[in-house]
Amino acid sequence: MTLLDVSGLSVRAADGRPLVADLSFSVAGGERLGVIGESGSGKSLTTLAVLGLLPAGMTVTGSVVLAGTEIVGAPEKRLTAVRGRDAAVVFQEPLTALDPLMRVGRQIAGPLARRTGWKGSRLRRATFDALAQVRLPEPERIASAFPHEISGGQRQRVALAAALACEPALLIADEPTTALDVSVQAEMLDLIDTLVREREMAVLFVSHDLAVVAKVTDRVLVMKDGRAVEEGGVQDIVGAPREQYTRDLVASARTLESALDLRSTQ
Template sequence: MSVPNAIEVVDLVVGVDELSAVRGVSFAVPARGRMGLVGESGSGKSMTAMALMGLLPPGWQARGRVLHDGVDLLTLSDKALSSRRGRTISMVFQDPMSSLNPVRRVGDQIADVIHRHMGVTRRAAHAQAIDLMTQMNLPRPEQLARAFPHQISGGQKQRIMIAMALACYPQLIIADEPTTALDVTVQKQVLRLLNAATRERNSALLMITHDLPVIAAMCDTVAVMYAGRIVEHGPVQKVFRTPRHHYTRGLLDSQPTMDNIALDGSSRLHSIPGMVPPLHALPSGCAFHPRCPAATDRCRTSMPEIDATGAACWHPVPVAAPAEAAS
């Protein structure tokens, strides 16, 4: 029996005026599944998330289909979308300050979500908010609930955001770089919490990040985005062990490991030459061709689609023979 999808995105295009930040993206996250969306800044991953949530900046528009809970979210009115946000689909943002109300106590903000979507009294919503804060390992939750956002730490704010996102047991949580603004020591705790809490609630997770180890630790599948398109997609183990797209290969080679960081300074850490192209100057053919070591004339003139290799590439990275891979 096939597992229903928490969300299915079909040929999503997101743009403003003549420019497109997302150019025909398709993927599905199964119910209770965990997918990573990875890429550099400017790859279109955050715009994809904003389109799914119906939170695009003024002037931006989305086309395609976003199927969730039996409806196409792109066809819903703002009011209908707003009634779903926080209930069946919710989001944890990179910067909690941008989504927390600075003049409302944090406990009340969690209770507001519960009261609005779960149809319980204010008193019951407040009790559930305290309970959630306890589950988020927040210290002295009754006392902390009375604090305003500026009175608590960055890690605590992000835990409050996760509590708000999880409050109504949504089918899908989208986490957009949820720990980038936090200290390294706090990042792991928050990720562990997000991982455990989404599993406990059977929520699917769409994790958006540039951090490959986070994807490896938390996700089943990964889609790699470049210049507004998914260029490689598949199970995390397969994509990270045997990447077929040269951009994925470059991203993996750019990750610091004990092997490629030498204490004597002779680092073997690679970087991908050049930059992600701006929207107004996307290269023809495969948009990665100006940075790709394997580019040919075909790459410069014709855009590849994802094929059986899982990658959109005319000349996929060869898969090393087992003996070669082990050496």
């Protein structure tokens, strides 16, 4: 069953410049789609459009249907109901995504309370469990900390815990490992891969790195200058890309051979 259906999506800046043009793709329940392209290709704008999070002043046309709800033109109340329940997002830089003035635990407990109505000890336990599920040691200590008091890798795990706490059907991951060290990046990718498999979630994974996309997705959409260039299975895109732009991305992907080896052993 189709969980996300994007049809003819176009985004224009306030000055009329086209940023995304006539983009169409879909994600089925439990499917993993990678969106790849260079900076400025429209990847992140597409993910923001899926949740109705585009900045004011941008013009959006086309259709984005998420779990049966039309996102384009929807009122904020309807969008708020969709976010967290049907889809949640993890951004590249958790320091900007997390509230610096709010303790970590409250940033997870707040959405949980709104979705479930839980209070008191039950809500605290669910908050600690959410932190433990993303492999954070001493979840009670982490819950009482402010974002600046924990490491970058821990902050990204907190952001992932917050996204997954309400068990959305779709996880949107927008360059979630780019700001991390290589070793921490590998741990984060493994964590995302494990958690979405266990929960049978769909994933929309955005990256400029084809090796990363090959690790965690089944199908790839290649974007350039706001348009779809090519789409297909990971092995097809990597092994026999049709477009020159895609061939260039394959050639520049770091550790691509090891990424394919990982796919073959799964």
